[in-house]
Amino acid sequence: DTGVSQNPRHKITKRGQNVTFRCDPISEHNRLYWYRQTLGQGPEFLTYFQNEAQLEKSRLLSDRFSAERPKGSFSTLEIQRTEQGDSAMYLCASSHGHGGNEQFFGPGTRLTVL
Amino acid sequence: AQKITQTQPGMFVQEKEAVTLDCTYDTSDPSYGLFWYKQPSSGEMIFLIYQGSYDQQNATEGRYSLNFQKARKSANLVISASQLGDSAMYFCAMREDTNAGKSTFGDGTTLTVKP
Numbered sequence: 001d002t003g004v005s006q007n008p009r010h011k012i013t014k015r016g017q018n019v020t021f022r023c024d025p026i027s028e029h030n031r032l033y034w035y036r037q038t039l040g041q042g043p044e045f046l047t048y049f050q051n052e053a054q055l056e057k058s059r060l061l062s063d064r065f066s067a068e069r070p071k072g073s074f075s076t077l078e079i080q081r082t083e084q085g086d087s088a089m090y091l092c093a094s095s096h097g098h099g100g101n102e103q104f105f106g107p108g109t110r111l112t113v114l
Numbered sequence: 115a116q117k118i119t120q121t122q123p124g125m126f127v128q129e130k131e132a133v134t135l136d137c138t139y140d141t142s143d144p145s146y147g148l149f150w151y152k153q154p155s156s157g158e159m160i161f162l163i164y165q166g167s168y169d170q171q172n173a174t175e176g177r178y179s180l181n182f183q184k185a186r187k188s189a190n191l192v193i194s195a196s197q198l199g200d201s202a203m204y205f206c207a208m209r210e211d212t213n214a215g216k217s218t219f220g221d222g223t224t225l226t227v228k229p
Contacts, residue, residue, distance in 0.1 A: 033215070042118075042205050042219030043159070056215045091159065102149060103217065105159035 002026060004106035006092050012112045013082055020078045021109045025094030032075050033103060034067055035091040036060070043091055049075060082113045116141045118206050120220035127196045128228050134181070135191040135223045137206030145211040148189040150180065153222070154202040162204075165189060196227045 005024045013019050025032045030051050035043035046065070047057045051072040061067075064082075069075040079086055089110050093103035117140040127133035139148065150162040165173045165180045173180040181190040193200055207219045 031215070033217075035219075040221070042207075042221050043217075045216045045218065048215035050215070058216075089157065093159070102161040102164055104161065105151075107156075107158050110157075 004094055004104050006106040006109050010110050014114050018080045020076055022076050023092030024074045029094035031095045033093040034077050037089040084113045087113045116218045118218050118220035120223050122223045124224045126226050132194045135204050137189045139187050139208050143210035143212050147209045149207040150191045151205045152202045198227050201227045
């Protein structure tokens with residue numbers, strides 16, 4: 001399977017705990033994106049990487065959120081001191097580059113904060 | 115700031131008929147791309163069709179076509195010969211070429227195809 005993969009698919013945690021999600025993009029894609037999607041809404045942009053460089057972060061990404069892509073391949077998104085408002089689907093996507101190249105999405109990680 | 119508006123929360127269509135899903139956008143960037151994605155109940159986002167702001171012709175991909183009206187800033191998706199498997203959430207999205215990392219999505223339209 002050469003699509004975008006995300007792990008875990010589901011995560012249930014207690015408020016105040018830290019969580020980390022992983023995204024493995026399509027291997028030849030140099031751009032990687034993180035989005036958050038809540039029920040009934042479209043995905044909201046969080047951040048993106050070109051190779052290992054994090055080029056943009058949304059203001060939605062508070063200081064409790066951090067993302068890395070250390071070798072320009074897989075990426076991790078960590079949420080520290082989770083809050084109930086962090087409950088959402090976290091989507092990862094990758095693409096060759098910008099312009100007309102569509103983003104290919106992974107299946108998402110659904111986070112539930114109790 | 116870029117913004118996408120999808121005014122139809124839900125749409126119904128009879129199987130084998132055509133349906134149009136509306137999308138309007140706002141941007142000050144002269145160069146941008148418009149995308150449509152399908153999200154079935156399984157949750158995965160599936161790319162359908164792309165239109166560049168400088169493309170002279172409307173994009174088509176099989177049963178999907180994009181009715182691009184640049185002056186009106188609209189990019190409506192037309193699905194011809196609807197199938198039961200087309201029932202899903204549909205999202206319109208835009209990416210400005212000067213801000214090439216970020217895509218902005220609308221809130222989606224839920225399409226239900228009736229047999």
